[in-house]
Amino acid sequence: MTRPVFRFAPSPNGQLHLGHALSALLNRDLARAAGGRFLVRIEDIDPGRSKRGFEAQIFDDLAWLGIDWEKPVRRQSEHLHEHRLALDFLNRRGVLYPCFCTRGDIRAASSAGPKDPDGAPIYPGTCRHLTAAERAQRISRNEPYVLRLDMARALSFLRTPLVWTESGDGETEQEVEADPGAWGDVVLARRDVATSYHLAVTVDDAAQGVTHVVRGKDLYHATSVHRLLQEMLDLRAPVYRHHRIILGKDGKKLSKSDGAESLRVMRGTGMAPADIRRLLKL
């Protein structure tokens, strides 16, 4: 038996709020109860929005909450070569294709069509039908492109139904059937950086030996895509636990740009870490 490995993986693009505190504390508490390891990973693949200043504040807020974690932390931006290797592997399996569509192209072609689980229009597959010669020509003309997963082709490789183990908010584990097809041909490498959320999270969880992914329910449906990538890349699947989402006073999901429920603001009003735990009913 290897020790269970948990992780908290924030993006350094704003202040941590109560929702992050719930995730971080849950992960740390569960790791401790299981005699496992607790890691922090910095998800900084978005070069336009990630700031080292926010990263320092994240560490400061976590330490204030009484959380300790293994060092050094993994920054996703320092592991792009590993994401590249995974892309190359998928490419050799023939499940990637370049998409040259602009946002406007996609909106125009898909606005009336089906939506993905997040409510965004599903990519209509325009560039899937380009010939190899057309692709090569457009790439040689330096047209910007993203790499998309050919979902139907990827699904055709599966020999057994795709499932994951979910422990939800409680302690009972159940098997959930994954439905990656609901997302269509997702982007795996963006124009500005040759990776994506889905690819980076899958590769990095495996690289860090994460056995338990504990995160908000807002990522429940994305797990289907992560399970498919794990199968395609021959990676071990962790156990998943998607916890409740903390809502703001307006009943909406907290966002990093709000500020109102940020831990920094709460600390400023004289709240103690124990108050945060009480608020979170931990």
Ligand SMILES: [Zn+2]
């Ligand atoms: Zn396209």
